[in-house]
Amino acid sequence: MKTEFIKLYEENPDPRKISQVVDVLRKGGVIIYPTDTIYGMGCDIFNTRAIEKIKQLKGIKSKKVDFSFICYDLSHISEYTKSLETSTFKLMKKALPGPFTFILNSSNKVPKMLNASKKTIGIRVPNNNIPRDIVRELENPIITTSIHDDDEILEYSTDPELILEKYDGRVDLIIDGGYGSNVASTVVDCTEGEALVVREGMGDLSEFL
Structure with missing residues (x-):
């Protein structure tokens, strides 16, 4: 396998190159891409073969998979989550796009897609136009x-x-979006209703509470 390596700029991603990335995803490819925090590896959430490939690359054998989804915005999250508390939705609306991963109770759709036993899902809307433009053109989330x-x-x-x-020949495409951060997103567990920070990362949730 030859790994494509393309340059994209966060401020104004080239639409032709975004289409090139989306084409790879639609064909079941695995990509590596920048976010507003660290670099992520991902694929189309509906391609089970690509998901299995990511599990192999990460050495994951368990069915308790901790993958999160990157969404363009919050408009489609009801498809992948159970009904949200109003306070949780308001918090997410204020904090996103941003360097946060919100852990929510997943709908029945999610475990089937991921071939996993997890009852929760992480949702990300990064403050970076590259992954968001990819998701918008793909028209559904990608794994991160x-x-x-x-x-x-x-x-x-x-x-x-x-x-x-490191990954040449192991993934289908890598996006050079400049140097990434070495600080991951702040993880916020909202599965019990109240927002609980379970990992301190780049985002400061107190700004939005």
């Missing part, structure tokens, strides 16, 4: 899971050239 680094100091891979070295 982090790219970890082998370095003893850096937890996540931040340099797209080094990511290419």
Whole structure:
């Protein structure tokens, strides 16, 4: 497999290149892409073969998969989650797009798609036009899971050239969106109604409470 390597700019992603990425996703490809925090690996949420490939790349054998979805906005989240508390929806509307992952109770649709036993799903709407434009053109969310680094100091891979070295021939396409952050998103658990920060990351939830 030859890995495509393309450059995109967050401020104004080239629509032709976005279409190129979407074409790869529609054909069941796995991509690596920038977000507003760390680089992510993903695929179309409806392509089970691509999801299985990501599990292999990440060494995941369990059915308790911690994948999150990247959405363009909040308009489609009712398809993938059970009914939200009004307070949770208001909080998400204020905090997103932004560096947060909201853990919500998933609808029955999600475990079937992921071939997983998880009853929750993470939702991300990153403040980065590249993944959002991809999702908007694809017309459904993509999986997001982090790219970890082998370095003893850096937890996540931040340099797209080094990511290419590591994953060349293993994924279908890598997007160079500039250097990524080494700080992941703040994870907020809303499954019990009240917002509970379970991992401190780049986002400060107190600004929106």
